[in-house]
Amino acid sequence: MEKEQTFVLIKPDGVQxxxxxxxxxxxxxxxxxxVAMKMLIPNQELLQKHYExxxxxxxxPCLICYMLSGPVIAMIWQGKDVVRxxxxxxxxxxxxxxxxxGTIRADYALELQRNLIHGSDSCExxxxxxxxxFNQKEIVDWKxxxxxxxxx
Ligand SMILES: Nc1ncnc2c1ncn2[C@@H]1O[C@@H]2COP(=O)(O)O[C@H]2[C@H]1O
Numbered sequence: 001m002e003k004e005q006t007f008v009l010i011k012p013d014g015v016q017x018x019x020x021x022x023x024x025x026x027x028x029x030x031x032x033x034x035v036a037m038k039m040l041i042p043n044q045e046l047l048q049k050h051y052e053x054x055x056x057x058x059x060x061p062c063l064i065c066y067m068l069s070g071p072v073i074a075m076i077w078q079g080k081d082v083v084r085x086x087x088x089x090x091x092x093x094x095x096x097x098x099x100x101x102g103t104i105r106a107d108y109a110l111e112l113q114r115n116l117i118h119g120s121d122s123c124e125x126x127x128x129x130x131x132x133x134f135n136q137k138e139i140v141d142w143k144x145x146x147x148x149x150x151x152x
Pocket of ligand 1: 054059063094112113114115117118119
């Protein structure tokens, strides 16, 4: 079974605009399996750890404020090359205006900050982010019966 996992976060604008279902649908349609999901309003400490590399950027306080503004959906997705594939489905760059039509950010977002969704940028950051947002008991080990039809 393909065990590569990535962390995906639907940000407050994605929840408020009620596009959770459409985002999940895209990942399921592609052939990936969700192995964990929860809705929460993240606290400042969690967000500061998640965005620690951006701590000294001028937009950091606004970013934290925006991320504290409402519930988010945290998920773990699993499948073949899932880290790179989901990044490309989101639109690799941060700015929605530069993303190709058909990507989530190009299709649903207009702004650099409120860009709807986060996906881990490497397997290492995926593991780090999964450990930050989830504990092991929240992750379900299951094997979809159609997996052999999607990847080798
Ligand atoms: N120049 C910027 N101004 C405001 N927000 C930004 C800027 N650059 C990045 N961000 C936000 O910081 C986030 C960092 O992670 P993401 O790429 O998921 O999405 C990014 C945006 O939400």
